[in-house]
Structures are given as C-alpha cells and as structure tokens.
Amino acid sequence: MTRFALTVEYDGRPFMGWQRQAHGPSVQQALEEAARALTGETVAVHAAGRTDAGVHALAMRAHCDIAKPIAPFRLMEALNALLRPAPVAVLACQVVADDWHARFSCLGRSYEYRIVNRRAPLTFERGLAWQVPQPLDAEAMAAGAALLVGRHDFTTFRSAHCQADSPVRTLDRLAVIRDADMIVVEAAARSFLHHQVRSMVGCLALVGMGRWSPDEVGAALAARDRARLGLNAPPDGLFFTGATYP
Amino acid sequence: MTRFALTVEYDGRPFMGWQRQAHGPSVQQALEEAARALTGETVAVHAAGRTDAGVHALAMRAHCDIAKPIAPFRLMEALNALLRPAPVAVLACQVVADDWHARFSCLGRSYEYRIVNRRAPLTFERGLAWQVPQPLDAEAMAAGAALLVGRHDFTTFRSAHCQADSPVRTLDRLAVIRDADMIVVEAAARSFLHHQVRSMVGCLALVGMGRWSPDEVGAALAARDRARLGLNAPPDGLFFTGATYP
The missing domain is CATH 3.30.70.580 (Pseudouridine synthase I, catalytic domain, N-terminal subdomain)
Structure with a gap:
C-alpha cells in the first residue's frame, strides 16, 4: 500500500x-x-x-x-x-508516510468567505458568494472580527449538530478585506466548529449593516449561547483554502 | 423619450x-x-x-x-x-443626452483574456477561461505582445467575417500579467476587429509554449495574411471589461 x-x-x-x-x-x-x-x-x-x-x-x-x-x-x-x-x-x-493523515496530522485550516456587496444580482458568482444588497461597513466588520480572535468558548457560533467534544477553539486570524464590491473574510485556526465560519460571518454582516455594533459580537461570544447568534451566512460564499502539516 | x-x-x-x-x-x-x-x-x-x-x-x-x-x-x-x-x-x-450612443460615442474599449495555465481540468472557471496545460512563458508572451502595440494593419488577426471597412487599428495596450497559474492578457484600443483579441492571444500562447519566437508575432503581423495566424484562442476566456466616453 x-x-x-x-x-x-x-x-x-x-x-x-x-x-x-x-x-x-x-x-x-x-x-x-x-x-x-x-x-x-x-x-x-x-x-x-x-x-x-x-x-x-x-x-x-x-x-x-x-x-x-x-x-x-x-x-x-x-x-x-x-x-x-x-x-x-x-x-x-x-x-x-503511512502515518500521515489529512485530518489528524493537520496543524491548521484556513477558509475564506466571499460577500458581494451590491444591489445587482450575481451572474458569474451565483452560488459562489453571498450577495448582500445593503452597503456594508467593512471597517466596522473588522473591528467586530478582532473581538473573536484568540482562544474562546465559541458555543454561540456552533451548529446544534456540531460533534466536537469541546466548544473551545483558538482562532488565529479573522481578517475582513474589501476590494471594490467584494468583501472577503479570511479565517485561520487549528480547527473550527461546525458552522463556525458561517456563523461568525453572519454576525459580522449584521455589524456591517449597522444593525449590531462591533461590541455586540463580543457580547454574543461572551454569552456562550446559540440563541444569541444573529445570523448564519449561507454556504455559497465559503471556500476551504488550505491546510498546513508538520 | x-x-x-x-x-x-x-x-x-x-x-x-x-x-x-x-x-x-x-x-x-x-x-x-x-x-x-x-x-x-x-x-x-x-x-x-x-x-x-x-x-x-x-x-x-x-x-x-x-x-x-x-x-x-x-x-x-x-x-x-x-x-x-x-x-x-x-x-x-x-x-x-439624446445624442449619446453606446457604440458611436465610444472612444475606447478594453478586454481581458484569462488563461489558466495548469494540467488539472477547470472547475469554477469552466467556460470562463482557456485552460492551457503546457507551461507558458509569460515574459516571452509579453515580448511578443509589445510588437503588436501601435497603429498597424491587423489583417492577420482579423476574422474572415469581419465587417470593418479597414483592417488598420491602433492598439493602445496589450499587457501579459501572470498571477500564479492565471495569465491575463489586457487589451485596449479605440476599437477592435472581429476576433482580433482572440487571434492575438492565440499567437501569444504559441510564443508562451515556445512554438513561436516573439519575433514571429511581428512577422505574422507584417505578413498581413490571415493564413499566417497561428491559433485563434477560444471564446471562453474573453471578457469585455470597459468602454470610455467623452
């Protein structure tokens, strides 16, 4: 073999x-x-x-x-x-090597989440991005994202179907980058909970729309309560971008 | 009205x-x-x-x-x-204004042509790029492109179905830009002949493959002969990117 x-x-x-x-x-x-x-x-x-x-x-x-x-x-x-x-x-x-395992040997995973922030419907990116028609404030989103970086109990941002033993994860990076009408959220961690990236992006979008202050992202995290999740972003915009190994 | x-x-x-x-x-x-x-x-x-x-x-x-x-x-x-x-x-x-015309008032048009230079088949970009499996030398392609910029008789790079009165066009820009396995050819002119961008890109790809020297692009241009066209690139990779007006 x-x-x-x-x-x-x-x-x-x-x-x-x-x-x-x-x-x-x-x-x-x-x-x-x-x-x-x-x-x-x-x-x-x-x-x-x-x-x-x-x-x-x-x-x-x-x-x-x-x-x-x-x-x-x-x-x-x-x-x-x-x-x-x-x-x-x-x-x-x-x-x-025979003991190299794509899942268990993995030291870090990264995702990006693509939001197209415009009123017009998507053409090329249909199913490949989340279209948000309301203007988003990417700087406010970045301020909210900064409150999620680090080692936390991410229960608020975890699907009810998540099978992980612990809701504690260390989020190494959560950056919000705007280029014209495309906003990309880049996330990196050793591992993520089920729906964690989409749940974080959903709440950051609320911040971008002005419906949440950046501090409300921190409050939702601190609550450790799935009911405090503001919004789960659709799967369309999520891309697995890489994994690192020893 | x-x-x-x-x-x-x-x-x-x-x-x-x-x-x-x-x-x-x-x-x-x-x-x-x-x-x-x-x-x-x-x-x-x-x-x-x-x-x-x-x-x-x-x-x-x-x-x-x-x-x-x-x-x-x-x-x-x-x-x-x-x-x-x-x-x-x-x-x-x-x-x-009532005399503004999308076609006749236009002072400049731009296109980009996307080549994905890799062996693996396309997934997201299927129909949205030309997949070229052989390694392409983008610097050689740029050297060939430079010979096409300016005012020339582009008969070699013109479809047999082209309805323009004259084969003379002024090509303002033809740039070859590589980013990882994506090669983008950017073209700008007041107007283009039918199939001109695809015909130029086809010949530049021959240069990238090493089948033509950059100088052979200049020789093909000087020949003013459609039979000297090396290759017409497929429509998939071609994007109209903008038009300028007074």
Whole structure:
C-alpha cells in the first residue's frame, strides 16, 4: 500500500458536501469512485475538513491508500480524467508516510468567505458568494472580527449538530478585506466548529449593516449561547483554502 | 423619450453572443425583452461592442430609449428583477443626452483574456477561461505582445467575417500579467476587429509554449495574411471589461 496526499479543488454547488451521503452526490464519493475505477480497489479518501453542502474548496487536502503501483503524477492525471464532468480537480499528488493523515496530522485550516456587496444580482458568482444588497461597513466588520480572535468558548457560533467534544477553539486570524464590491473574510485556526465560519460571518454582516455594533459580537461570544447568534451566512460564499502539516 | 446608459455584466456561457440571433438566446434579446415587459414599449438596446457566443462582459456599456417616465435607479432594479434567471445584471443606469450612443460615442474599449495555465481540468472557471496545460512563458508572451502595440494593419488577426471597412487599428495596450497559474492578457484600443483579441492571444500562447519566437508575432503581423495566424484562442476566456466616453 502506498499513501498519497492529494490537493483537491472543487465547486461545491452540485454536491451535498464533502462527506458521502445516501441522498445525493458528494465530493468524497466522486473521488472514491474515480480511484476505484482506476485501481479496482475499494479506496477510502479522507479530507482535512468535511465541508457542508454548497461549500467549495480551492485546496482541500486529502489522502488515500492504493495497492496498485502507480506514480503520483499518473495517479493525478488518471483521477482527473475519471472525475469528468464533475467539477472536482486534483491539483497535486505526492507520496507520504503511512502515518500521515489529512485530518489528524493537520496543524491548521484556513477558509475564506466571499460577500458581494451590491444591489445587482450575481451572474458569474451565483452560488459562489453571498450577495448582500445593503452597503456594508467593512471597517466596522473588522473591528467586530478582532473581538473573536484568540482562544474562546465559541458555543454561540456552533451548529446544534456540531460533534466536537469541546466548544473551545483558538482562532488565529479573522481578517475582513474589501476590494471594490467584494468583501472577503479570511479565517485561520487549528480547527473550527461546525458552522463556525458561517456563523461568525453572519454576525459580522449584521455589524456591517449597522444593525449590531462591533461590541455586540463580543457580547454574543461572551454569552456562550446559540440563541444569541444573529445570523448564519449561507454556504455559497465559503471556500476551504488550505491546510498546513508538520 | 429618455435615453438611458446602462452598465451590464453578463456570463456569456448560455448565450449566442450579444446580438439578437434567430437560432438562440442573446444578451441583447434578454435585455430588450425585460425592457418591453416593464414598459410595454418595443425597446432597442445598443451596446459598445457585440461580443461573440460564449464571450463575457464585466462592464458592457449600452443604451436604450424609453418613453415611460421612470427614474434610472427604478429602471435598473426592474430590469434586474425581470432578467432573472438569466446571468445578466445591470450594474449602473443613468440618464444621458439624446445624442449619446453606446457604440458611436465610444472612444475606447478594453478586454481581458484569462488563461489558466495548469494540467488539472477547470472547475469554477469552466467556460470562463482557456485552460492551457503546457507551461507558458509569460515574459516571452509579453515580448511578443509589445510588437503588436501601435497603429498597424491587423489583417492577420482579423476574422474572415469581419465587417470593418479597414483592417488598420491602433492598439493602445496589450499587457501579459501572470498571477500564479492565471495569465491575463489586457487589451485596449479605440476599437477592435472581429476576433482580433482572440487571434492575438492565440499567437501569444504559441510564443508562451515556445512554438513561436516573439519575433514571429511581428512577422505574422507584417505578413498581413490571415493564413499566417497561428491559433485563434477560444471564446471562453474573453471578457469585455470597459468602454470610455467623452
């Protein structure tokens, strides 16, 4: 058996998310079926993060074990050919040690969340960004974001379906960057709770609209109460952008 | 009658191009039908440039005359509501003088052409960029591009269907900019011949692949012979990015 690490890009629009589901297509299933078609083996593909339905990845990291002798470049090319026409592409492939694990070896994950702040409907970015028609104050959003950085109990920003043992996470970075009508929220942490990025972005949008003061983000955090969540942002704008390893 | 200038964004993938066609949907038809549904009038919409099938616009400029009294902001909002679900959005709308013409008053047009230079298939950018798997040398491409800037007879880079009176154009700018695996070719001129940008980009790609030297671009130009065209780039990567007026 050889363990391969993969870097995978996918457009989440047609998928029920990363993880295999009985009721619809998933990115994991697309990759596993391509690997099976290539090797004849039942291949399990594990990812650094299990993105939700409609969430995208620019550089998801994953791994799989394959018995058939194959060079990493050939594996990448063959998977890409077999994945068509699904909007999933293997960008890189390398051999790693047998104990390298895309999820458990991961030291840090990053996401970006894209908001298009304009009245006109989306064309190219439909399903790839959250359109917010009200003018957003990105500086106020950044002031609110600064209150979330650090080690906190993020219960307010955690889905009811979150399976993590603890609601405590260390948020290393939460930056709000405006470029014309695009606002990007960049988030980095060792790991995130379920819906944490979307929940944080939803509350920051309320700040941007002027419906919350930046301090109300801090108060919502301190409350440690899901009922204090102002707004959960839709999946459309969320992109998994990278994972770091030792 | 009031003349309105529009700034329009559209994803060209589902369209036969800007101009009305008997055999399929066009951007012009989508806008004219929305304007007619709103006003009950037969409205003609004229654009700065008539993009081909599969070509996109970030900021096409256009105009139309409407008799029904309506404020520009209301017109924009109503057109956007009526255009759904077509991937066409009116980004701006203003009242202009009766002699302002989106095409004939235009002093300059700009395009960008997006190449994704990687082996992996496209996901998000499918139909929105030209995927070139061979490594491209963007510096060599820029050297070739420099030979096309200025006033020249662009017969080599002109479609057989081009209806312009003269093949002479003044190319004000042709820049090649690489950012990671994305190469963008930016072009600006008072006006362009039919297929001129795609034809220039096709030849620059041959230079990037090392199949042509930069000087061969200059030789192809000097030949004034369509048969000397190396390659016409596909429509996917072409975006109309703006028009300037007095």
